[in-house]
Amino acid sequence: MVDFIRISQNELNSLFFKILIKHGVKEKEAEAVARIFTSNAADGVLSHSVNRFPLMIKYLDEKIIIPDNVPKKVSSYGVLEKWNAGRCFGVLSAECAMERAIEIASENGAGIVTMTNSNHWMRAGYYGWMAAEKGFIGICWTTTGKNLVPWGGTEIAIGNNPLVIAVPRKKGPIVFDSSMAQYSWGKIDEYISAGEKLPSIGGYDSNGNKTDDPSAIRETFKALPAGFWKGSGLSILLEAVACSLGNSPTVSEMPVSSIVETNMTQVFIALNNKMLNGIDNDNIADKIIDALHSSESEKPDSPIRYPGERIMQTRKDSKEKGIKVPIRSLENLKSML
Amino acid sequence: MVDFIRISQNELNSLFFKILIKHGVKEKEAEAVARIFTSNAADGVLSHSVNRFPLMIKYLDEKIIIPDNVPKKVSSYGVLEKWNAGRCFGVLSAECAMERAIEIASENGAGIVTMTNSNHWMRAGYYGWMAAEKGFIGICWTTTGKNLVPWGGTEIAIGNNPLVIAVPRKKGPIVFDSSMAQYSWGKIDEYISAGEKLPSIGGYDSNGNKTDDPSAIRETFKALPAGFWKGSGLSILLEAVACSLGNSPTVSEMPVSSIVETNMTQVFIALNNKMLNGIDNDNIADKIIDALHSSESEKPDSPIRYPGERIMQTRKDSKEKGIKVPIRSLENLKSML
Numbered sequence: 001m002v003d004f005i006r007i008s009q010n011e012l013n014s015l016f017f018k019i020l021i022k023h024g025v026k027e028k029e030a031e032a033v034a035r036i037f038t039s040n041a042a043d044g045v046l047s048h049s050v051n052r053f054p055l056m057i058k059y060l061d062e063k064i065i066i067p068d069n070v071p072k073k074v075s076s077y078g079v080l081e082k083w084n085a086g087r088c089f090g091v092l093s094a095e096c097a098m099e100r101a102i103e104i105a106s107e108n109g110a111g112i113v114t115m116t117n118s119n120h121w122m123r124a125g126y127y128g129w130m131a132a133e134k135g136f137i138g139i140c141w142t143t144t145g146k147n148l149v150p151w152g153g154t155e156i157a158i159g160n161n162p163l164v165i166a167v168p169r170k171k172g173p174i175v176f177d178s179s180m181a182q183y184s185w186g187k188i189d190e191y192i193s194a195g196e197k198l199p200s201i202g203g204y205d206s207n208g209n210k211t212d213d214p215s216a217i218r219e220t221f222k223a224l225p226a227g228f229w230k231g232s233g234l235s236i237l238l239e240a241v242a243c244s245l246g247n248s249p250t251v252s253e254m255p256v257s258s259i260v261e262t263n264m265t266q267v268f269i270a271l272n273n274k275m276l277n278g279i280d281n282d283n284i285a286d287k288i289i290d291a292l293h294s295s296e297s298e299k300p301d302s303p304i305r306y307p308g309e310r311i312m313q314t315r316k317d318s319k320e321k322g323i324k325v326p327i328r329s330l331e332n333l334k335s336m337l
Numbered sequence: 338m339v340d341f342i343r344i345s346q347n348e349l350n351s352l353f354f355k356i357l358i359k360h361g362v363k364e365k366e367a368e369a370v371a372r373i374f375t376s377n378a379a380d381g382v383l384s385h386s387v388n389r390f391p392l393m394i395k396y397l398d399e400k401i402i403i404p405d406n407v408p409k410k411v412s413s414y415g416v417l418e419k420w421n422a423g424r425c426f427g428v429l430s431a432e433c434a435m436e437r438a439i440e441i442a443s444e445n446g447a448g449i450v451t452m453t454n455s456n457h458w459m460r461a462g463y464y465g466w467m468a469a470e471k472g473f474i475g476i477c478w479t480t481t482g483k484n485l486v487p488w489g490g491t492e493i494a495i496g497n498n499p500l501v502i503a504v505p506r507k508k509g510p511i512v513f514d515s516s517m518a519q520y521s522w523g524k525i526d527e528y529i530s531a532g533e534k535l536p537s538i539g540g541y542d543s544n545g546n547k548t549d550d551p552s553a554i555r556e557t558f559k560a561l562p563a564g565f566w567k568g569s570g571l572s573i574l575l576e577a578v579a580c581s582l583g584n585s586p587t588v589s590e591m592p593v594s595s596i597v598e599t600n601m602t603q604v605f606i607a608l609n610n611k612m613l614n615g616i617d618n619d620n621i622a623d624k625i626i627d628a629l630h631s632s633e634s635e636k637p638d639s640p641i642r643y644p645g646e647r648i649m650q651t652r653k654d655s656k657e658k659g660i661k662v663p664i665r666s667l668e669n670l671k672s673m674l
Contacts, residue, residue: 075613075614075615076446076613077446077609077612077613078416078442078444078445078446078447078609078612079415079416079445079446079447080446080447080608080609080610080612080613081613082613082614105415107415108415108416108445109413109414109415109416109417109449110415110416110417110447110449112446112447112608114613137578137581137582139578150629150632150641151641152634152635152636152641152642153629153632153633153634153635153641154633154634154635155632155633157628157629157632157641158629163571165571165574165575165577165578166574167574167577167578167581168581174573174574174577175574176570176571176573176574178567178570178571182564182565182567200565225564226563226564226565226567226568227519227562227563227564227567227568228519228537228563230515230519230563230564230568231563231564231567233513233515233644234500234502234513234515236511236513236625236629236643236644237502237503237504237511237512237513237644238502239625240502240504240511240621240622240625241474241476241502241504241608243618243621243624243625244474244504244505244610244618244621244622245474245608245610245613245614247610247614247616247618247621250621250624250625250628251625251628252624252625252627252628253624271417271449271578271582272414272415272417273417273581273582273584275414275415275417276412276413276414276417276418276419276451276582277412277419277582277584278412279584281580281581281584284577284580284581284584284587285577285581287580287587287589287590288573288576288577288580288587288588288589290589291494291587291588291589292487292490292494292495292573295487295490295492295494296490296491296492297489297490297491298489298490298491299489304487304488304489304490304494305489306573307570307573307574
């Protein structure tokens with residue numbers, strides 16, 4: 001079992017910042033990276049915050065991340081732009097790309113920025129929330145290293161290519177944020193820690209059989225696509241669109257993602273539905289949420305949640321009580337100072 | 338078991354055309370509708386061609402389809418346009434929308450057309466293939482009537498909202514074409530006909546338990562989302578984006594889709610990656626396909642298929658040998674003359 005502790009946003013932010021400075025990152029970049037990692041933790045996405053930060057620092061030390069580089073525009077055609085991240089911090093190139101997509105969409109209805117040569121953008125959802133909170137529909141996804149077995153195959157050959165779709169709503173956006181694997185590695189590790197089986201098959205064991213045993217899947221690293229052939233096909237097309245826009249390395253040219261992940265391609269789309277319709281879409285978003293909340297739930301006392309609902313609650317809790325982090329992760333971070 | 342017969346493309350096309358004329362459709366519209374239904378049959382998608390045509394004629398007779406209406410542009414902002422289909426033939430408003438998206442993308446990199454007040458567009462993939470065959474990345478999806486149980490719920494409350502993503506390739510595009518249900522109703526009916534269980538759970542029985550019994554799922558009409566919570570969340574966001582762009586009725590405002598489906602919203606996106614990069618993306622698409630084909634398959638004698646691969650083969654067979662259709666469906670069509 002994992003023991004947790006609460007830490008204030010300022011304190012966690014400052015911890016990230018100091019470690020980055022210690023590893024030679026300049027103040028401006030360190031501030032921005034620390035801000036995004038803190039925000040991810042405040043939203044409860046620890047897998048792409050406190051739990052992943054040490055690996056990012058390792059990548060920094062190994063010069064997989066080149067902190068002084070800045071993303072540069074390579075080409076453009078109308079509302080499409082292609083950028084090269086120059087392997088700077090993945091969170092910074094991604095934030096820059098969604099900002100630029102929003103800027104284009106402000107004037108032209110839609111903005112579509114493809115970022116090539118990127119490092120890991122950490123929490124995919126961050127960039128969707130960012131667009132939605134500025135009043136835009138945000139859609140983004142990334143290629144990854146190889147970490148998924150295509151349907152009909154036996155080897156790790158495709159990426160789990162996380163996809164985010166977010167629509168704005170003043171009281172809190174609706175946000176889908178999901179990789180194409182049925183279970184994230186973070187989720188698989190939770191089941192291992194709890195000594196439980198997965199609720200359904202989630203990967204392959206060492207004999208090549210599909211299994212719900214999380215430890216067996218950790219061992220082979222062979223995860224199953226969500227919805228079997230459906231997640232497999234969607235993953236392949238997310239890769240195909242990203243790499244076609246980026247004219248950039250495909251997942252097959254990358255190592256297995258447990259070894260190293262870099263040189264990824266990400267697509268950022270912002271849509272200005274507000275200007276198209278002359279009104280914001282709170283009415284539409286509320287109708288969708290109300291329909292889910294009033295539809296009968298499996299659990300009589302807790303209504304069906306809309307995508308993103310839990311994050312709003314976690315964010316509120318983090319603000320009021322401090323950010324909940326595993327004691328071990330926090331100690332690990334402190335030892336890096 | 339279903340018995341099949343082969344019919345020439347011309348003959349099938351002419352059959353559709355004559356039935357449409359008999360039901361009062363003007364020559365120009367009848368020609369276009371017959372052409373699309375024939376193309377869907379030639380690609381092997383019978384569920385949205387010969388098998389569905391009688392229901393469309395019923396909708397026509399009931400004035401759910403208004404054949405003389407034409408889609409009209411309602412508003413635009415930059416590369417975003419919103420149109421109203423006026424409940425004309427769904428296949429015609431959809432084809433018109435993807436054509437317009439391509440036209441906008443030719444000049445501006447991307448074109449995004451939202452079609453509201455639409456009838457059923459039949460085979461989602463048609464519009465993706467159409468974009469890809471013209472050299473554009475094509476992405477489109479539609480809302481549907483209510484036909485899916487949201488994850489965590491017990492009632493039919495969301496749509497299966499088919500999604501298509503297509504990338505161009507001269508030797509044949511890569512095309513993902515899938516609803517958010519784990520199994521289509523056509524697939525469930527195939528398993529019923531064959532007297533077989535589904536390969537995995539696909540819906541709920543009348544006691545509210547998840548089941549792999551296709552007949553029990555037909556009875557409740559309660560289908561499971563692909564990948565459980567993943568397909569459920571993606572369905573909700575596809576609806577949210579479509580209805581936010583269209584400022585149009587949400588799925589919750591529609592009847593269950595087995596009763597009637599109309600007044601749907603569809604989104605059509607064309608992306609001009611060729612102009613962004615100055616080259617077509619055959620190299621990228623080939624690399625993705627080669628990686629899949631050279632990755633180890635579960636079946637030693639048949640390589641992993643890429644999305645869209647089977648359709649290319651079916652299309653070739655249809656051209657050479659005629660279109661394979663169920664004898665019963667063909668007899669049914671002939672009886673409508």
